[in-house]
Structure formats: C-alpha cells, structure tokens
Amino acid sequence: MKSGNLSDTPLDEPEAAPGVWVVDDPAEVTPEWMTSVLRAGGTDLEVTGLSYEPIGTGQLGASYRFVLDAGADDYAPRTVVLKMATGPTEVRDLIGLGYRTEVNFYRLFAPAAQIRVPRCWSADITADARQFTLVLQDAHPALPGSQVEGCTVEQAAAAVRNLAGLHASFWNDDRLTGDGLPWLRRGDERALTNFGRLLVTATAGFVERFAARLAPEDADTLRQTAAAMSGWGRRIEGRHSLIHGDYRLDNLLFAGADDVTAVDWQSLEVGFPGRDLAYFLSTALPPALRRTDQKALVGAYHEALVGYGVADYSLDDCFTDYRLGMPQGPLITVLGCMYSASAPTERSDQMFLSMAANACAAIRDLGTLDLLTS
Structure with missing residues (x-):
C-alpha cells in the first residue's frame, strides 16, 4: 500500500545548477x-x-x-x-x-x-x-524539546501523530528502494549488520567511558543489544518508509501541547518505521511514564497512520513493530556519543546517559532481545 505522492517528481533527475544560492558565512x-x-x-x-x-x-x-x-x-x-x-x-x-x-x-x-x-x-x-x-x-516562539528534561504525554502524543504523517506519506513505496536516489541511505539488512559491527566496538568504549555513571544492568543491555544487531535487519525487512533516523526531542520544536515541527533531516533514510517510533518514545519519556502510557501513544500513532490512508496494518502489528524498533535507541545514542565531531560537555554526557538508560529500560520491559533472537 502506498500513501505518498511522488508521481510528478523525477527521483533520478540530477541536481540543477548546484551552489547558486549557497553562502558560507x-x-x-x-x-x-x-x-x-x-x-x-x-x-x-x-x-x-x-x-x-x-x-x-x-x-x-x-x-x-x-x-x-x-x-x-x-x-x-x-x-x-x-x-x-x-x-x-x-x-x-x-x-x-x-x-x-x-x-x-x-x-x-x-x-x-x-x-x-x-x-x-x-x-x-x-x-x-x-x-x-x-x-x-522561523518557528519562533516555538521551543526545542530537551532529552535531559523529557516531555509530557501530551507533547509525546503530538510528536508521534506528526511522525505518522511522514511514514504514511511513503509507506512501502517501492520507488524509494530503486537506483534513482544514490544519496539516500538504505537501512537494509546489510547496512544494519555493518552498523552492528561498529556498535559492538563503540559500546565497549561507551561502557568504559561511563563506567562510574552507567547502571550495570544498562551496560549489560547495551552489550546484548549490540551483539543482537546482526539479526535485526532480517526481522524488520517487511515494511519500509522514509524515516527521520534521529526523531528525538532535541530535533522537535514545540509551540504548544499539540503543535510540533520536525527539523534536522541529515539522518533521513529508507527504513523500518518502527525504528523512529521506538527511538522517540523510549528516549523522550522516563521509564515509569512510558510504561503507563506507551500503549495509548502507540495507539495514537497507529490511528494517525490509518487516518492518512495506511491499510492492512493492525494495532497489534504496530505494537510489535514498536518492540522490534527498540535497538534504534542504543544504535543512535552510542554511535552519536562515541563518534561525535564535537567535544563532549557535561550537558551532552547527561543527554547520552539519559537516552541510554531510558532505551535500555524499554528494551528490557518489552522483551525486545527475546523477540530478536526467537
């Protein structure tokens, strides 16, 4: 089922006159x-x-x-x-x-x-x-979210409904998987297996770096998740869309409880939609709040998808995809921390630790590792 409308856009057309409107200062x-x-x-x-x-x-x-x-x-x-x-x-x-x-x-x-x-x-x-x-x-006076401070359930609901608009627009669109977009990343089995190898190494460094601040159970979950990445791509290859790739609070601008704008599209790729949903909810909400409200929030996302025209996709399948998408949290958090071009600060360390702890709690709560290895 396809919900996007790219029929009038030549996906393989070369860029015209690059650099005409570029300034560097x-x-x-x-x-x-x-x-x-x-x-x-x-x-x-x-x-x-x-x-x-x-x-x-x-x-x-x-x-x-x-x-x-x-x-x-x-x-x-x-x-x-x-x-x-x-x-x-x-x-x-x-x-x-x-x-x-x-x-x-x-x-x-x-x-x-x-x-x-x-x-x-x-x-x-x-x-x-x-x-x-x-x-x-300019989205002013909208304010960016904060990974360290988290968000309200109302803000999370607005964010997942907004996310559904992206996924529904390109749901299972085969044109995204052709050869016409060489610059567009593909989150397929091969790519995720390669990321998994990189994640094993990065996780060892992340755990060592934050040994005094990372809970032992979270360190263990990070290692297990990295080890399980080699089979992740096979389990999530059934659905694809455009995914933001880094859909988190710091990349969202809130002008009210139900008014959110998504920015920072440098991590865009063709991938499994559940990755975006799991990454956002697992990192944006503290574990206690996520546990009580995640079913309703996944339901809000699913309801929005259906409203945009996505068919033959049940709420049960959506919740399973949410569980399957959970490795996105450690993947982006650990790689983002260990391979950042910017010098670390206490604020950035707090952000990465908060994201890691929240994502690991969700992986354990939802039995994601068992789902990946079953």
Missing part, C-alpha cells in the same frame, strides 16, 4: 540576496535591511535567525532561519552526505510529506557537498 547575506531567494521561493517582497544572530547548538551545521526589514506586508516573513555548513574541510567531507540528505529532503520529499516541517524557500548545496544553505521558516 552569514555576513555574506545582503538584502538583495535575501530578496532574490525569497522571490525565487514564491514570496514576492523586497528586503531593504537585515540583521542576524546565531541560534541553536547544532553539531553538524550552524543556524542563524535573520530579522528582515521588508515593508508592511502582513504576509511577508519578519524573520527567517538560515542553516549552513560549519567546521573545517575535513569535517565537512566526513558529513557531506548528511548535508546532501537534508537539502534533498526539502527539495524532493518535504512537499509530499504530511509531517509538519518548516517552510523552505531555498535548499541548495555545492557539487562537492562542502557548503549548503537552507532558507527556512
């Missing part, structure tokens, strides 16, 4: 440049002045809020966000695929996706993927 942005970009993106106004300030703490890119002087048009944006590459060339070369992935998400998939994302006026990248620029809607 916010100081390069002039009123004339901003006017041209916004007009090219469908907003006809003249920017006569602007100022900017850095926002966020992104590890793989830098973001700036631009305040625009653009007349009295009530429909014109007063602020926009520019996201661009950051760091030395050798770092950009390592994460260039992430840059290309995020740019192509806004170019290719965002118009067909039923998930709330910022409006994008321009998404451009150079041919070598070392520089990119996104011109995005």
Whole structure:
C-alpha cells in the first residue's frame, strides 16, 4: 500500500545548477540576496535591511535567525532561519552526505510529506557537498524539546501523530528502494549488520567511558543489544518508509501541547518505521511514564497512520513493530556519543546517559532481545 505522492517528481533527475544560492558565512547575506531567494521561493517582497544572530547548538551545521526589514506586508516573513555548513574541510567531507540528505529532503520529499516541517524557500548545496544553505521558516516562539528534561504525554502524543504523517506519506513505496536516489541511505539488512559491527566496538568504549555513571544492568543491555544487531535487519525487512533516523526531542520544536515541527533531516533514510517510533518514545519519556502510557501513544500513532490512508496494518502489528524498533535507541545514542565531531560537555554526557538508560529500560520491559533472537 502506498500513501505518498511522488508521481510528478523525477527521483533520478540530477541536481540543477548546484551552489547558486549557497553562502558560507552569514555576513555574506545582503538584502538583495535575501530578496532574490525569497522571490525565487514564491514570496514576492523586497528586503531593504537585515540583521542576524546565531541560534541553536547544532553539531553538524550552524543556524542563524535573520530579522528582515521588508515593508508592511502582513504576509511577508519578519524573520527567517538560515542553516549552513560549519567546521573545517575535513569535517565537512566526513558529513557531506548528511548535508546532501537534508537539502534533498526539502527539495524532493518535504512537499509530499504530511509531517509538519518548516517552510523552505531555498535548499541548495555545492557539487562537492562542502557548503549548503537552507532558507527556512522561523518557528519562533516555538521551543526545542530537551532529552535531559523529557516531555509530557501530551507533547509525546503530538510528536508521534506528526511522525505518522511522514511514514504514511511513503509507506512501502517501492520507488524509494530503486537506483534513482544514490544519496539516500538504505537501512537494509546489510547496512544494519555493518552498523552492528561498529556498535559492538563503540559500546565497549561507551561502557568504559561511563563506567562510574552507567547502571550495570544498562551496560549489560547495551552489550546484548549490540551483539543482537546482526539479526535485526532480517526481522524488520517487511515494511519500509522514509524515516527521520534521529526523531528525538532535541530535533522537535514545540509551540504548544499539540503543535510540533520536525527539523534536522541529515539522518533521513529508507527504513523500518518502527525504528523512529521506538527511538522517540523510549528516549523522550522516563521509564515509569512510558510504561503507563506507551500503549495509548502507540495507539495514537497507529490511528494517525490509518487516518492518512495506511491499510492492512493492525494495532497489534504496530505494537510489535514498536518492540522490534527498540535497538534504534542504543544504535543512535552510542554511535552519536562515541563518534561525535564535537567535544563532549557535561550537558551532552547527561543527554547520552539519559537516552541510554531510558532505551535500555524499554528494551528490557518489552522483551525486545527475546523477540530478536526467537
């Protein structure tokens, strides 16, 4: 069953004139440049002045809020966000695929996706993927979630319903598995087996690094999960969609209990939808709250999928997929911690430890390891 609408989009068409709207320093942005970009993106106004300030703490890119002087048009944006590459060339070369992935998400998939994302006026990248620029809607005064502080059940419900909009839009779409998108990651058995080998090594380092702060049962669960990754891909190959890959609180902007916007699309891939759902719920909620509310939250996600047109997918199957998706938590948490390009801080350590502890508790509660090895 397919719910996406990509029929009018040539998935194998090469990128046209790369780099036309790329800047590598916010100081390069002039009123004339901003006017041209916004007009090219469908907003006809003249920017006569602007100022900017850095926002966020992104590890793989830098973001700036631009305040625009653009007349009295009530429909014109007063602020926009520019996201661009950051760091030395050798770092950009390592994460260039992430840059290309995020740019192509806004170019290719965002118009067909039923998930709330910022409006994008321009998404451009150079041919070598070392520089990119996104011109995005400013979600202010929405605030990002916090992995350390967690969220409410109401916020979690809004987040999973929003997530369902992404998955439903591309549910089992065979066009995603063809050869037309060489930049798009595939979370297939081969890829996950390779990640599993990497995770075994990274887990040993993670456990050693946090030996004084990691509960023994969590260290044991991390090791067992890494060892079980070799069979994970075979168990989850029955369904696929576009998945965010890093759908967590720090990548969500909340403007109210039921108003959430997803950002940071550099980890996008074709994969098992249950991975996103499990990763979010297992890391966003403390174990006690997750235990009492996870059935209702999985139900809210499933209800939204059905509402978007996904058929022949029962709530029981959805909950099983939620259980099967749980290794995503240790996978992203441990690899993100051990291979981050940024220097560790106490805040980042708290985040990774919170995510690891919450994910491990969910894996044990839901019998995920038994499910993978049965």
